[in-house]
Amino acid sequence: MSATTATTTRAPKEPRNGVNTPVLLATINAVKETPALGKFQFRATNRWVDGTYSESRVESFSGAGGEHVHQSDFRYAADHPAVLVGQDRGPTPIEFLLHGLAACITAGIGNIAAVRGVTLTSVESRVEGDIDLAGILGLSSTVRNGYERIRISFTIAGDAPPEKLREIVEQSRARSAVFDVLTNGVPVDVTVNTR
Amino acid sequence: MSATTATTTRAPKEPRNGVNTPVLLATINAVKETPALGKFQFRATNRWVDGTYSESRVESFSGAGGEHVHQSDFRYAADHPAVLVGQDRGPTPIEFLLHGLAACITAGIGNIAAVRGVTLTSVESRVEGDIDLAGILGLSSTVRNGYERIRISFTIAGDAPPEKLREIVEQSRARSAVFDVLTNGVPVDVTVNTR
Numbered sequence: 001m002s003a004t005t006a007t008t009t010r011a012p013k014e015p016r017n018g019v020n021t022p023v024l025l026a027t028i029n030a031v032k033e034t035p036a037l038g039k040f041q042f043r044a045t046n047r048w049v050d051g052t053y054s055e056s057r058v059e060s061f062s063g064a065g066g067e068h069v070h071q072s073d074f075r076y077a078a079d080h081p082a083v084l085v086g087q088d089r090g091p092t093p094i095e096f097l098l099h100g101l102a103a104c105i106t107a108g109i110g111n112i113a114a115v116r117g118v119t120l121t122s123v124e125s126r127v128e129g130d131i132d133l134a135g136i137l138g139l140s141s142t143v144r145n146g147y148e149r150i151r152i153s154f155t156i157a158g159d160a161p162p163e164k165l166r167e168i169v170e171q172s173r174a175r176s177a178v179f180d181v182l183t184n185g186v187p188v189d190v191t192v193n194t195r
Numbered sequence: 196m197s198a199t200t201a202t203t204t205r206a207p208k209e210p211r212n213g214v215n216t217p218v219l220l221a222t223i224n225a226v227k228e229t230p231a232l233g234k235f236q237f238r239a240t241n242r243w244v245d246g247t248y249s250e251s252r253v254e255s256f257s258g259a260g261g262e263h264v265h266q267s268d269f270r271y272a273a274d275h276p277a278v279l280v281g282q283d284r285g286p287t288p289i290e291f292l293l294h295g296l297a298a299c300i301t302a303g304i305g306n307i308a309a310v311r312g313v314t315l316t317s318v319e320s321r322v323e324g325d326i327d328l329a330g331i332l333g334l335s336s337t338v339r340n341g342y343e344r345i346r347i348s349f350t351i352a353g354d355a356p357p358e359k360l361r362e363i364v365e366q367s368r369a370r371s372a373v374f375d376v377l378t379n380g381v382p383v384d385v386t387v388n389t390r
Contacts, residue, residue, distance in 0.1 A: 018245030024280045028332050038328035042290045046297035048318035050213030054301040056294040058286040063328070064278040071283045076271070076291075078298035083259040085219045086302070088266045091253040093299035094372045095237045096271075096291045099251040101383070102241035103273030104288035106249040107281070108331075123243035129381075133233035133258070136303075136370045137223050146375035155388045162389035169387045175331045177289045180341035185380035186324075188296070192364045193350045194357035 019114035037064050052080040053089050084133075094147065098127040100178045101152060108172030113158060118168065120158040127152040150182065214309035232259050247275040248284050279328075289342065293322040295373045296347060303367030308353060313363060315353040322347040345377065 013022050031038040040063030046056040058074040060067060078093045080086025102125045113120050129147040134140040156165045173179055208217050226233040235258030241251040253269040255262060273288045275281025297320045308315050324342040329335040351360045368374055 018248070020280055027278075027280055028334070031328060031332055032334050035327075035329060035334075038332065038334070040326050040328060042287065042293060042324045042326065044290060044293035044297060044322050046294070046301055046320045046322070048301045048305060048315070051305050052302035053213070053305075054298050054318075056297055058290050058294065061276070061287075061290075068276060068278060070276065070286065074286050076294050076298075078294070078302065080302060081256070081263060081265065083222075083263060085215055085222055085306075090298075091265065091269050092237065093295045093297075093302060094376070095239060095253050095256075096295035096298070097373065097376060098237060098239040099241070099253065099271050099273070100288040100291035100295070102239060102251055102288075103249050103271075103285075103291070105385075106241055106243045107247035107273065107275060107288060110243060110246050110248075111280075120243070123249075125241045126238065127241070128236055128238045131235050131237065131372060132230075133226060133235060134230060135375075136372050137226055137233065138370060139223070139227050139230075139233070144375055144379070145370055146372045146379070147381045150381055150383045151386070152383065153386045153388065155390060157390045165389045166387045169385070173385050175333060175340055177326060177331050177341045178292065179383060179385075180330070180339055181289070181292060181377060183380050183383050184339070184341070185378050186342045186345055188345045188347065188374060188378050190300075190364070190368050190374075191346070191348045192361050193348065194360045195350060195352045 016114040016117070017110050017120050019111055021114045024111060024115065034065075039063065052084070052086040054078055094129065094131065097147075097178075097182065098129055098150070101150065101176075101182060102127050104176045104178035105152070105154070105169070105172045108176055109154075109156065109168055112168050112171050113160075116160075116164075116168065118158050118160040118164065120156070122157045123154065124156075125152055125154045211309040211312070212305050212315050214306055216309045219306060219310065229260075234258065247273075247279075247281040249273055289324065289326065292342075292373075292377065293324055293345070296345065296371075296377060297322050299371045299373035300347070300349070300364070300367045303371055304349075304351065304363055307363050307366050308355075311355075311359075311363065313353050313355040313359065315351070317352045318349065319351075320347055320349045
């Protein structure tokens with residue numbers, strides 16, 4: 001039995017895992033036909049409050065040929081913990097990268113499983129990042145500022161053999177936007193205005 | 196007047212900007228004397244709910260020679276927006292990178308200004324990331340999956356000349372953990388368990 005036959009048998013074009021698979025496939029086709037629809041810009045604004053504490057808002061983005069406003073007022077705090085002389089009113093900024101990584105690969109797992117006709121029962125992950133603060137504290141010229149290594153471990157269950165479940169995770173990793181940015185880096189331009 | 200004189204005049208070792216400057220400087224000295232204290236591990240766990248929606252918890256970390264639990268139960272959702280066939284129950288995972296970047300450089304600005312004896316009145320930033328979804332949708336072999344470019348713009352005000360305020364932002368950028376990870380990348384290990 002070929003993979004194609006197996007896929008067809010499992011009705012990949014029906015909604016599954018909470019994914020509207022027909023709409024997902026139609027969206028991919030729309031971007032294929034009109035590449036400009038795939039150009040997105042995501043945004044956040046941040047406001048310093050005091051010490052190491054600040055708050056961000058994630059309100060709008062552009063893409064699919066237009067401007068969009070998120071349906072909720074997404075606000076996030078960040079701070080340093082007490083051992084780093086903050087007040088722990090939010091996670092440290094770098095902890096949000098771990099959430100982004102786990103959530104990105106997990107979202108892809110949901111979509112890819114649906115397209116492949118696999119019904120998932122659970123996807124859990126744990127992500128860890130090692131960092132030596134000698135970098136950001138300016139105590140070493142050889143220790144980097146950021147994470148030295150990140151590890152993410154998935155535990156996945158669904159109505160497919162282990163090998164097929166592993167392939168879904170691997171395909172999601174291979175197409176993850178956050179995984180790409182974290183592993184390959186991205187140019188960041190910083191500008192400063194004073195008032 | 197040298198920079199050192201100016202700094203001394205402005206009593207850098209007193210708390211300022213909500214930063215306990217003496218404790219911050221003592222912490223840096225402690226890590227300098229005992230480098231093992233600077234080794235940290237940050238963590239998150241994530242649980243898929245349905246579709247592209249998942250939730251992360253940021254609960255504990257190790258560092259400064261011990262284990263620590265955040266004082267609050269930090270939970271974050273992520274989803275895809277409707278135009279990407281999600282339900283917009285949270286920002287997209289990659290939007291959290293923008294929050295992390297802004298918050299990281301901003302936290303450093305608060306600390307560095309305090310050490311330099313500068314009282315800040317406001318720090319605001321706007322961050323944007325450009326992404327072409329032809330990558331993650333598998334429609335192109337040349338378009339990358341992640342952001343092609345990120346721009347962050349700070350507007351800062353305080354009791355120092357514009358040039359000194361700019362230097363504070365630049366020093367924070369140069370020592371930012373998130374800026375380092377986003378621009379230089381980090382190795383990410385992915386493991387998969389099935390059940």
